[in-house]
Amino acid sequence: MALLKVLLLLLLGLGVSVNSDVSLQKRIIGGYDCHATERLYHVRVESSNGTHLHHCGGSLIHSWWILTAAHCWAFEPGWTNEIVINVHPRTAGEQRRMIQQAPVIYTQGGQQHDIMLLALERSITDVPLAPxxxxxxxxxxxxxxxxxxxxxxxxxxxxxxxxxxxxxxxxxxxxxxxxxxxxxxxxxxxxxxxxxxxxxxxxxxxxxxxxxxxxxxxxxxxxxxxxxxxxxxxxxxxxxxxxxxxxxxxxx
CATH class of the missing domain: 2.40.10.10 (Trypsin-like serine proteases)
Known part of the structure; x- marks a missing residue:
């Protein structure tokens, strides 16, 4: 252990970047597993072009509507966007996917803000809402x-x-x-x-x-x-x- 500390000090002195286990293993970062009875309204916003897949979060605030960040929607040609319901907890039931086409982005003075509402293709009545x-x-x-x-x-x-x-x-x-x-x-x-x-x-x-x-x-x-x-x-x-x-x- 003493030898390892000496080697780390030498590497730092030479300008070599060293990451500790703490920095490499941070969660959300520094978080914890959400309790299984909270955040049931959390959804996943997935964007894919067939070779790349990006995802964001979102919240069910109404049986027909999701609230999320505007930059989570992929507008580029060739990309599709989906909403995934029942992502938390994993035992909440079968995950359901819904394809969306018309996001509503808040705009003020011609400037879009990074907040967006997504209308679902069908009503969700068995998931608690985020008030x-x-x-x-x-x-x-x-x-x-x-x-x-x-x-x-x-x-x-x-x-x-x-x-x-x-x-x-x-x-x-x-x-x-x-x-x-x-x-x-x-x-x-x-x-x-x-x-x-x-x-x-x-x-x-x-x-x-x-x-x-x-x-x-x-x-x-x-x-x-x-x-x-x-x-x-x-x-x-x-x-x-x-x-x-x-x-x-x-x-x-």
Whole structure:
């Protein structure tokens, strides 16, 4: 063991990058298996062109509608998009796939935001819904949000995120983070808030999933930095879009 430590110090001194077991084996990253009784509304948004397969998360917020991130939809020719229901827990029953054609993306002043609603081809009545937030009690700095997703559970060299299409973990991963900034309008992203926690982060495959607070969907995961655990997670602030969501869904 002493010899190994000496070799590691020598390699670091020579500028050679060394990853510890901790950095190589982080979950969602730094998370835990979501409980089998929570997150039943979580869905998978899959995009494929026959040779490549990418996936995101999403949430069933109405028997006919999914809420997710707009960048999770592949618009390029040759790509198809599907929604997979019953991804958590794995014992929830047979996974059901639905093909979608017409996403509804929030647009303000000609600028699309990274938030999207997907209409299902048939109603889902046997899966619990993710409740919309009570925006009389807005999310604030210091509040804890729970994120979840099926992104990679490991990182690459120097904590780089594994590329889209990495293997899906056997269990949906959850992670708790604390809100560090709120109520920002980023022109290329939308109305966002930021959350972070030491040695915890998201990965490709996690965007689109819900940021839950008090068992309500206060946010939609958008993205993180190029390397894990270097910058807060960007989250779309659902309270800023609640009127648009309700109007689109026909809720009065």
């Amino acid at each position: 919309l937030p009570d925006c009389r009690h807005k999310i604030r700095v210091g509040h804890v949000v729970q994120l979840a997703g099926e992104g990679a559970t490991t990182t690459g060299p120097n904590n780089q995120r594994l590329p889209p299409g990495a293997a899906i973990p056997p269990h949906l991963q959850c992670v708790d983070m604390r809100v560090v900034r709120t109520s920002l309008n980023v022109p290329t992203r939308g109305h966002v808030l930021y959350a972070a926690a030491p040695n915890k982060d998201i990965c490709y495959g996690d965007p689109g999933g819900a940021a839950m607070h008090n068992h309500m969907i206060y946010g939609v995961i958008s993205l993180g930095g190029a390397n894990a655990c270097e910058s807060p997670v960007t989250i779309l602030n659902v309270c800023e879009y609640k009127d648009w969501i309700r109007t689109t869904l026909g809720i009065h």
